[in-house]
Amino acid sequence: MRTLNGKNLAAAIRAQAEAEATAGPQPRLAVVAATADEASLWYVRSIAKAAAGVGIACDVVDLGADADAGQIGATLSRLSSDPQVHGVMLQTPLPAGASAQQLAAAIDPRKDVDGANPLSLGRLAAGLPAFPPATAAAVLALLDHYEVELEGRRAVVVGRSTVVGKPLAHLLLDRHATVTVAHSRTRDLASVTSTADVLVAAAGRAGLIGAAHVAPGAVVIDVGTNPTEDGGLTGDVDFEAVSGVAGALTPAPGGVGPVTTALLLRHTARAANLP
Amino acid sequence: MRTLNGKNLAAAIRAQAEAEATAGPQPRLAVVAATADEASLWYVRSIAKAAAGVGIACDVVDLGADADAGQIGATLSRLSSDPQVHGVMLQTPLPAGASAQQLAAAIDPRKDVDGANPLSLGRLAAGLPAFPPATAAAVLALLDHYEVELEGRRAVVVGRSTVVGKPLAHLLLDRHATVTVAHSRTRDLASVTSTADVLVAAAGRAGLIGAAHVAPGAVVIDVGTNPTEDGGLTGDVDFEAVSGVAGALTPAPGGVGPVTTALLLRHTARAANLP
Incomplete structure (x- = not known):
């Protein structure tokens, strides 16, 4: 049986990302979190670290576990219209009452690097260019x-x-x-x-x-x-x-x-x- | 074997549509066509006739088989922003070079009564309210x-x-x-x-x-x-x-x-x- 290890492939993709990231102005990823879940926050930190490793700036916007849907949506909208930010990601889990599906609609599809906006999913399904999750x-x-x-x-x-x-x-x-x-x-x-x-x-x-x-x-x-x-x-x-x-x-x-x-x-x- | 006839169900749905259509201001459907295909044009006329039967106004906007993507898109945008129009549908086939998937993005999702906009498909997939095709x-x-x-x-x-x-x-x-x-x-x-x-x-x-x-x-x-x-x-x-x-x-x-x-x-x- 073959073991399909992801590490070499990941290294190759990171090398591509680094080549693309360093060819122009520095890309910037914003990760919005609103959770106290340790595993989730650990993952966010690991993204930030990996980003730094390939020359991508990463802002972790931690709204805390008490944030409500309104605050999260406003934050996603602000980041979507910020020309200094190129990628926006909403980390789950979210506080009770906040729907990731609904909130992700506030992410500009051109910055929706984790394919969370329903429009990205629809474009993917329709065979149009979009970032998949x-x-x-x-x-x-x-x-x-x-x-x-x-x-x-x-x-x-x-x-x-x-x-x-x-x-x-x-x-x-x-x-x-x-x-x-x-x-x-x-x-x-x-x-x-x-x-x-x-x-x-x-x-x-x-x-x-x-x-x-x-x-x-x-x-x-x-x-x-x-x-x-x-x-x-x-x-x-x-x-x-x-x-x-x-x-x-x-x-x-x-x-x-x-x-x-x-x-x-x-x-x-x-x-x-x-x- | 049971034969699953659609006629009785269709009549019941038309009756619901009529009840909803006559409860308020008259609904208006705009069907955009750009084809010489006879079967397609026959279908468009059958929609208009059925609409009339339940109290829905239906405008057939026939752009002709020579219309280009720009004209079709502009028409869909105009109808989407027309407050007198409640439903917008793009009939296929389209002229060569015009993509229904791309053009349908110009249909306001709230008027996308045939679920053609990729956003409608994405919302459907994400379990959010949308008109399915x-x-x-x-x-x-x-x-x-x-x-x-x-x-x-x-x-x-x-x-x-x-x-x-x-x-x-x-x-x-x-x-x-x-x-x-x-x-x-x-x-x-x-x-x-x-x-x-x-x-x-x-x-x-x-x-x-x-x-x-x-x-x-x-x-x-x-x-x-x-x-x-x-x-x-x-x-x-x-x-x-x-x-x-x-x-x-x-x-x-x-x-x-x-x-x-x-x-x-x-x-x-x-x-x-x-x-």
């Missing part, structure tokens, strides 16, 4: 990097979030895969997932995908980042069990995650260079 | 009218257009079906479609779906409207062959079509009543 784009980037054929093949995505499952379905359709979206209400999940040539687990449930869910030789991409009791992260795929069946499998962490962050930076560099 | 909405309306259960069941949509296949996939996902989108590049189509509890044919190929494509007892919805040699229309489903296998099947014409037109009118009445 970095996580969905990372899955495609990994499949391409490891030369996994998609045209005419059966892809099953487990999870229907607007951040991963839905945009990824459109990206896979655009590459001429036959695409199934399964989710928590799917009956007999294993019978659905075992039809997949390419299986993407993005449900947010640790260990959801076991050996019985995977066809022999299938390519399995694990998008899950579930907290473990000892403070670490684990994927949606039972790595040990599935590695005995799959033809190829991403580690989690170390697969989709680093590619996601690298793509977010490349999107920001591209946003800064949009005509 | 009338054809996609008609499939759901038929399934609901005939009390076809969707939650946890397997739905297969053949066709990945932004007008039917893609928005319908989101509508079905929203109803908790497990959804597969197949298309012209799908390998062994019958093996995919025969897993469906609910099969929707929206590929635009006459007779594409035969008995071998359908599981015994499945519900089959035929969205196809393919011209026949004798000047009529026929669906994507071989009605006679499939009626021996399916549990329920729409006629085409007479199934999805009348419901689509009725929903377009109801959307227009609702657009006129938006706060």
